[in-house]
Amino acid sequence: MPTTGTAPQRFIAKEVTVRCATLCWASDAWSAIISFFWRSSTPPLTPAMQGYLRGWHHDCQKSVVVDNTRAWLHAIEMLLHIEPEAKLIVCLRDLGQIYGAIEAQHQRTILIDFVDYLADYDRFGRADALFAKDKAIGAPLISLHGVPDLPTHVQERLFFVRFEDLMAQPVACLSLIYKWLGVEPLTINADQLAVGVQESDSHHDMKYTHKQASKITAPKRHEISPRIQTLIETAYAWYYQLYYPQLKKRPVTHRSAATLFDNRQQ
Structure with a gap:
């Protein structure tokens, strides 16, 4: 999700010095690779995909690689098939x-x-x-909506952290993340962060800028239309019950993210 997905990745990468890399899947090239192997009598798709994935990070000398690609949640079962030790940190807001x-x-x-x-x-x-369902907020919500249907052993590979908690208690949240990942604990100084290489803003045609700060500061709360907020909470009551149970109770109505505002004319 925009504005949320990079926070844990950044702190882990900068403070634990775990290498961060984004693995981009080129669908046409990948289809060509699969087509090539499929023509053989015994298509070695699993080792081929494992080789591609591990080859991407072949020069990493660390025990953990952080890959900032939100699409992995949508393909979590495929990911665990080719990399059974993979774990996913999902940042919510x-x-x-x-x-x-x-x-x-x-x-x-x-x-x-x-x-x-x-x-x-x-x-x-x-x-x-x-x-x-194919836009910036709706697409990731479809992946989240399917999490309760995943087998228990798959759900155990997922760690959910609320953006609000990460901003309010960064040290405590990161300690839990380190423990869950099985890496050595490290206490960060939330008021003195290392600033790394600036990310490119060209992917979204310069619409969204990537800025880094030397300290953790919670963003100001955005004021939005009460009508829009109410419709969001009504349409996605399942999200709030699962991930924000401390808020007021809402009726649970699991539904697709394909269309948010069914009551547009009301």
Whole structure:
């Protein structure tokens, strides 16, 4: 999810000096590789994919590699098939604040369109579009929605951390993450972080900028329309019950993220 996925990865990479790399899957190239092996009498797909994955990180001398690719949650069972020791850290955030962060960034870069052309929408329409099953918020939600249906041994490879908790108690949250990963504990100085190499902003056509800070500072809460917030909480009550049970009770209605605002005309 935007504005959330890089936080644990950054702290682990910078403070534990675990190498961070993003593995990009080129679908056309990958299809060609699979097609090539499939033509053989005994297609060695598993070792081929294992070789590709491990070859990507062949020069890493650390015991742990952090790969910042949110699509792994959608393909978690495939990932565990080719790399049984893999673990996934999933960073969560209040859905209204995720939308609010995207809207706030749009207002700061209002002359630059989104890669999927949402600039001409009004705020309500933009929120509706962002929660569609193939958009920035909706697509990851589909992966999260399927987590309860995963086998227990797969769910045990997932660690969920709330962005709000990470900002409020970074040392405590990271201690839990280190313990779960099985790496040596390390106490970080939340007020003096190492600043690394600046990430490229070109992937989203400069719409979203990557900034690094030398200390952890919780972002200001984004003010969004009460109507939009209420509709988000109603449509995704399952999300709030699973990951934000401390908030007021909401009726659970598991549903697809394909369309958020069914009551548009009300």
